[in-house]
Amino acid sequence: MMNRYGCGLAVALAVTFLPAPTSGADDERTFSVGIEVGRDVSAANGQMARLIVQKPWKKIWWEDNYWELTGLWEFSVGVWESDQEPPDDDLLYDAGITPVFRLVEKGYSGIRWFLEVGIGVHYISEKIFGDRDLSTDFQFGDHLGAGWVFGPEGRYVLAYRYQHVSNGSISGENEGIDIQWVHASCAF
Numbered sequence: 001m002m003n004r005y006g007c008g009l010a011v012a013l014a015v016t017f018l019p020a021p022t023s024g025a026d027d028e029r030t031f032s033v034g035i036e037v038g039r040d041v042s043a044a045n046g047q048m049a050r051l052i053v054q055k056p057w058k059k060i061w062w063e064d065n066y067w068e069l070t071g072l073w074e075f076s077v078g079v080w081e082s083d084q085e086p087p088d089d090d091l092l093y094d095a096g097i098t099p100v101f102r103l104v105e106k107g108y109s110g111i112r113w114f115l116e117v118g119i120g121v122h123y124i125s126e127k128i129f130g131d132r133d134l135s136t137d138f139q140f141g142d143h144l145g146a147g148w149v150f151g152p153e154g155r156y157v158l159a160y161r162y163q164h165v166s167n168g169s170i171s172g173e174n175e176g177i178d179i180q181w182v183h184a185s186c187a188f
Helices: 004-016
Strands: 032-040 046-056 067-082 091-105 112-124 138-150 156-166 177-187
Touching: 032 067, 032 156, 046 091, 046 177, 091 138, 112 156, 138 177
Parallel strands: none
Antiparallel strands: 032 046, 032 177, 046 067, 067 091, 091 112, 112 138, 138 156, 156 177
16 A cells, blocks of 8 residues: 555655745746645546646736736656555556646635646556556646635645546557546745
8 A cells, every 4th residue: 555644744844845935926936846636537446646846937828807828837756556456566656747728817815716737748657557558658648627826925726637647549558547636736
């Protein structure tokens, strides 16, 4: 079994040694650190956890009076654990990079809604996860998400994401994995 306390301890240590937050508005943020916990909703039946570091783009792609389209780079490392047997095939490690476009409600007080979409690349340590044959170590990960930006100066994010990870038919089988994630992060 994956040591759930180990993941929590790693995140706590990472946040402890990060520099203090900036005192400015959202556009002064240099990066965010977060954690995601997820559950596979395809046939592999597993749970996942990953550490996220996000670097916001300093560009607004589109805006009107109520919304703005911006984005970020997301770097992730994580572990997946299958609920299925045999036990020697139950852990998989994942590293990824994903550009994410985020449509954020304008306003600088209270809670702001957002919608996001991301399509990135992942390297996985095993080609088999549960009963799923992922065929290659190289995978694509695309997700849709929705959530809130809140707290002092928009420092916190809480979101739901639905992600599909597969090899995009570049080699052999393409069973893929569908994951529901809960995402929490803090900007620094």
